[in-house]
């Protein structure tokens with residue numbers, strides 16, 4: 001998938017906004033409070049005069065992870081954009097409600113959105129390189145998010161940025177801090193973007209095809225990182241993927257979307273291992289040749305190859321064309337038949 005202007009708009013969801021005065025003060029939430037509630041959400045294309053998403057419902061509490069799967073065009077990304085308040089211009093939420101940490105997004109002002117994005121809800125996407133400024137050192141870009149969103153002074157923001165780079169398991173974070181995006185591999189760039197996305201301590205992170213462009217071993221490492229953040233910090237995750245194995249690795253619950261309709265929803269094990277709907281079975285059958293279990297193997301490989309992505313930039317060349325070249329042949333074949 002190439003990066004479109006609309007995709008770049010998505011990154012505005014994690015950027016620093018326009019004013020330090022927008023810096024929010026996070027309100028502590030009890031562990032059982034719903035951090036994201038999507039209730040019967042419908043999304044309409046006002047130009048095409050048709051409803052694209054026909055009622056999506058899920059709730060996320062701290063530390064939970066929900067997966068949204070479905071073929072290309074099924075409405076996964078639009079659902080995420082709705083939750084981030086960044087639907088493309090001619091799309092609207094035409095039904096249902098979305099609440100972020102108890103706040104109904106319907107009445108949010110632009111200033112309130114700026115305060116919420118990054119600090120309460122944040123996002124990472126495919127093709128991380130295109131979301132970073134190529135002429136700025138990556139550490140400085142994270143420090144800027146910290147400075148504006150968390151209100152830290154420059155020196156403290158720098159220190160916090162280095163901590164964040166360490167938290168996303170980048171070896172030698174001081175070195176990485178001073179590097180430019182082109183010096184980093186695809187897997188390292190995705191970790192940098194995750195560091196930026198969690199810089200202001202959001203409660204919900206939306207990962208929309210965030211590992212799709214990475215080779216399978218690095219993909220497993222990044223998913224493991226997300227799972228770890230979720231466990232350690234209570235970060236709630238929305239994981240969007242056309243790849244059922246990604247969801248199988250990370251999520252408690254899964255929604256299967258077909259043409260904007262949820263055809264099946266439930267605990268991941270139940271949906272992926274005892275699917276009830278023919279469409280879910282078809283998606284699983286398509287993966288059968290690769291195996292939903294492949295991440296177990298990838299984990300083993302990841303242990304063995306732990307050095308491959310932690311500072312060497314080994315797969316940088318593979319990602320050099322903007323992401324898809326870094327995808328394994330398996331994914332390219334799969335994309336080809338959809």
Ligand SMILES: Nc1ncnc2c1ncn2[C@@H]1O[C@H](COP(=O)(O)OP(=O)(O)OP(=O)(O)O)[C@@H](O)[C@H]1O
Pocket residue numbers: 006052070071072073074075076077078079088242
């Ligand atoms: N900016 C846009 N302008 C016009 N149509 C759009 C736009 N964004 C999405 N659509 C349409 O809305 C539908 C749902 O798109 P969406 O991007 O949510 O699907 P998806 O499941 O995320 O697919 P993919 O995996 O390919 O990203 C598709 O038919 C798509 O063509």
